[in-house]
Amino acid sequence: MTEMMKRIALARRPSGSPVPEDFRYEDAPMPTAGEGEVLVKVQYMSLDPYMRGRMDDAKSYAKPVPVGGTMEGGAVGEVIASNSPHFKPGDIAFGMFGWASHGCLPGRELRKLDPAHGPVTAALGVLGMPGFTGWFGLTEYGKPKEGETLVVAAATGPVGSMVGQIAKARGLRVVGVAGGAEKCKLAVEKFGFDVCLDHRAYADGREMRAALAEVCPKGIDIYFENVGGKVLEGVIPLMNVGARIPVCGMISWYDLGGLGGASDSPGKDNLPKLWRTILVNRMHVHGFIISDHFDHFPAFLSEVGPMVAKGRIAVQEDITEGLENAPAAFMRMLKGGNFGKAIVKVA
Secondary structure (H helix, E strand, O other), rough: OOOOOEEEEEOOOOOOOOOOOHHEEEEOOOOOOOEEEEEEEEEEEEEOOHHHHHOOOOOOOOOOOOOOOOOOOOEEEEEEOOOOOOOOOOOOOEEEEOOEEEEEEEEEEEEEEOOOOOHHHHOOOOOHHHHHHHHHHHHHHHHOOOOOOEEEOOOOOOHHHHHHHHHHHHEEEEEEEEHHHHHHHHHHHHHOOOOOEEEEOOOOOHHHHHHHHHHHHOOEEEEEOOOHHHHHHHHHHHHHEEEEEEOOOOOOHHOOOOOOOOOOOOOOOOOHHHHHHHOOOOOOOOOOHHHHHHHHHHHHHHHHHHHHHHHOOOOOEEEEOOOOHHHHHHHHHHOOOOOOOEEEEOO
16 A cells, blocks of 8 residues: 655636635545655644745746746755765655645755754744745845834834845844734843834825835935735835845735735725836836845854854744645735744644
């Protein structure tokens, strides 16, 4: 009898926000390690906003998950079989194993982890793709300078919290935007933000702008874009000459399908105002996909790894138990229901 594993498959493409019926928890044949390959029993897997885009069959920077295919995602686990000279049973490895209890990939596509350096879950968050995204986007395209003002939305997520903490360490005034009083408190008390605004308290971009103007009296030099929507609408009129916007994500628009919509205000087209502001203020707006830049990952680990080890970078994880609960945790994350890096404990 063929040995089986568990996985979460994409049952159908969502229409708007994902619902439970878009996912299927099922058995699948256990993979076997071929030449150069490594079989891993997954311990923890990551949940990230980009996964919502993979559920749509639309033009993007990566292929969508096929209907019936395993949901995509990074994970860490224990090597249980290896045909790679670089891995042996008992090693801990990170790879794109997907939403599954087991995964099998070529050894060259895996990263060996040393549990002595800290919790292996760090490879999914603060010392993994999200933390790297925040660090790279800020340092490469935000070009922070001491004394400047930075605004970042989704401030308590793994990307936003990294952006805020690195900016603060470099002498910037750091303003966060998050959903709810508890998250705003977390941003200030744990992650060291100077102030954090609750976006739920403001009805639209105009109200958001007024609140931001109060806490950014010298204007905004860097806006790290994670969400779009009314936060972007509020930020744009306050940007200074020569301001920078690293564009990392737009989670408030993901459910609109494809590459997202132009505004969350029906019938209102803000594109002309946005384009004029970019011109008049000589702004630099740079979209980036972190998978294009992994040659910088060693430099990231070299700088941020010691900061994490010394407690200079705070870490917040939101761990859900059980692979079968991954869809619910994912949908909750997309609505801002997580506190810190969203992770599923699989084994």
